[in-house]
Amino acid sequence: MNKVLIHVCCAHCAAYTAAYWRQQGYDVGGFWYNPNIHPYTEHQQRLESMKSLAQDIDLPLIIAKGYDVIEYFRRVAGHETERCRHCFDLRLTRTAETAYNNGFNAFTTTLLISPHQKHDIIRETGDKIAEEHSVEFLYADLRKRYSDSRHMTKPMNLYRQQYCGCIYSEWERYAEVKTE
Secondary structure (H helix, E strand, C coil), rough: CCEEEECCHHHHHHHHHHHHHHCCCCCCEEECCCCCCCHHHHHEEEEEEEEHHHHHHHCCCCEECCCCCCHHHHHHHHHHHHHHHHHHHHHHHHHHHHHHCCCCCEEHHHHHCCCCHHHHHHHHHHHHHHHHCCCCCCCCCCCCHHHHHHHEEEEEEECCCCCCCCCHHHHHHHHHHCCC
16 A cells, blocks of 8 residues: 655645545644744644544654754855745655654655645655655646645644744744745
């Protein structure tokens, strides 16, 4: 059976994404690795919400140990205009490694359902990492299903974040500026 490991970063995007890949015939697992989410309390709120969803939808969830925020900042500091590329590379590389080491033959990400993410960079990054790690990257443009995923999770009363996750996106949201 084909098995896909989905990099998950919030419960609301994970609900439809997991259902979609199951409908495509995949055995689905989730992987939590998000050192970009800042501050730590936000990271933990999102993780707890993801754990709750995983239990509700019977999604096996692998949680990376620790909070690798130092590695995240090493990669993006001084590269703020390219921060998303560095962030995607960090998180998707760890996802591909985890997929390979746990018997998954493919990986993908919930980032592909968000209308706020840069699909061209995600796809390019995923394809590059797939070649390097001998595990397939599955791309699907799920942006039109974003509201469906949020509707699926609304009755679950899960935590709803207000920004992408990194300190830069938080600043952009509340300062109403765009750097990219």
